[in-house]
Amino acid sequence: MLKALYWRVNLSIKKIKSKRLKKKLGKNVKAIITESKNGIFAVDPEDLEVGQKIRSGGFAIDEINRLKQHVNSNSNVLIIGSHIGSVAIPLSNHCKSITAIEANPKTFELLTINIQLNNSTNINTHNVFANNKYEKVDFLLNTVNSGGSKRKPKKSNFLYEYDNPKTIQLDSVPLDEYLKGEKFDLILIDIEGSEYFAMKGMKEILSKCDTLVVEFLPHHLKNVADVSVEEFVSVIPTHFEKLHLPDNNQVHDFSKTQEILQNLYDSNLGEDGIIFTSKQ
Numbered sequence: 150m151l152k153a154l155y156w157r158v159n160l161s162i163k164k165i166k167s168k169r170l171k172k173k174l175g176k177n178v179k180a181i182i183t184e185s186k187n188g189i190f191a192v193d194p195e196d197l198e199v200g201q202k203i204r205s206g207g208f209a210i211d212e213i214n215r216l217k218q219h220v221n222s223n224s225n226v227l228i229i230g231s232h233i234g235s236v237a238i239p240l241s242n243h244c245k246s247i248t249a250i251e252a253n254p255k256t257f258e259l260l261t262i263n264i265q266l267n268n269s270t271n272i273n274t275h276n277v278f279a280n281n282k283y284e285k286v287d288f289l290l291n292t293v294n295s296g297g298s299k300r301k302p303k304k305s306n307f308l309y310e311y312d313n314p315k316t317i318q319l320d321s322v323p324l325d326e327y328l329k330g331e332k333f334d335l336i337l338i339d340i341e342g343s344e345y346f347a348m349k350g351m352k353e354i355l356s357k358c359d360t361l362v363v364e365f366l367p368h369h370l371k372n373v374a375d376v377s378v379e380e381f382v383s384v385i386p387t388h389f390e391k392l393h394l395p396d397n398n399q400v401h402d403f404s405k406t407q408e409i410l411q412n413l414y415d416s417n418l419g420e421d422g423i424i425f426t427s428k429q
Contacts, residue, residue: 180259186210187235188267191259198294199235208235212422215395219335219360219426220244227333227354229279229324229347230340232296233259238267244335246271248328252278252319252340253298255290279340280321281349289314299341303375308368323350335360339422342366342373348384356386359427365410366419378411385425393424 180191181200186207192200202208213236220226224244231237231249233256241247249272251257257276264272278286278300287301293312301316302309324347336358338344344363348355355361363385370376389403397418401409403425413419 180262182266186239187213188238188263190233190235191262191266192233193255193259193292193295195292196295199232199296203235212236212395213239215422215424216240216335216337216362217243219424224334225332227328227331227336227358229336229338231260231274232256234263234267234269234272236337237272238263238269241269241272244271246273248272248331248333249274250279250324251276252288253290253295254317256295256298275327277327278319278321279324279343279347279350281323281346282321283323284321285318286321288317288319290317297341299373300343300346302342302373304372306368306372309372325351325353328354332357334358336362337422338363340364342369345370345374345376345381345384352384352386355384356388361385361389361425362422363425364419364421365413365423367414367417368419370414378414379407382407382410389425389427391426393426394420395422395424396420 181194181204182189182191183204185203187203190203192203199208217240220240220243222245226240226244226247228237228247229250231251234249237247237249249260251260251274254276257274261274264274278288280286289299289301289309291298291312291314297309298314299309331354333354336355338347340347370378370381385406392401392403392406392409397420
């Protein structure tokens, strides 16, 4: 109860700070350009998560360093949920190409600007919503944490609605058809609870990759996707050999995936990016 109250108060304070900063800068200021460890970035002044961390010097540096260990100059990378490019742009300096998928149209504008600011010529961008089928999807446009924008959750929760996000409709696509014939060495999926649906629509692409990195958060499975751990694991190809849990500093045989993720789920513990590796 106290933890839930803390989060409500903390998120409400962030909302107030975001609005105050936006008002101070003026309604005509759409982005702030800042230099960081990630590169030169245009960030939304209302964004107090990724945007603020970049303005403060850097974002997801440990994650970028981990990803660099799984790519080389010949690697083709797919990032689903590339946001404003804070991971894609620095990682592009260490691989052959990056295909960046971003559903949020507002965020996608900043992504394209940031690619230009950093002269990242090997990043191909697509403003589409990855899904298991073609359909219209209700999508929340969060402002205080634009990286938290997501498909409308199956179950309402203050965590997703505290900044009164606008809801829009997006056309969704299965990536096996949209990116038909393409092969990626590393795939990163971080789309705020839609990971299950995206993976269900890209089984062919997943079957050919050497490394898969995917966000795993119990509250996303419960509230956004409304799927079980068993269903989540069912769309992960079985050619992988190892499961890595960076946040918990653990490595397990792939055969233990169901058990390990169920334990995390039951303990309400998440991972920003669980890593599946293969030697194929």
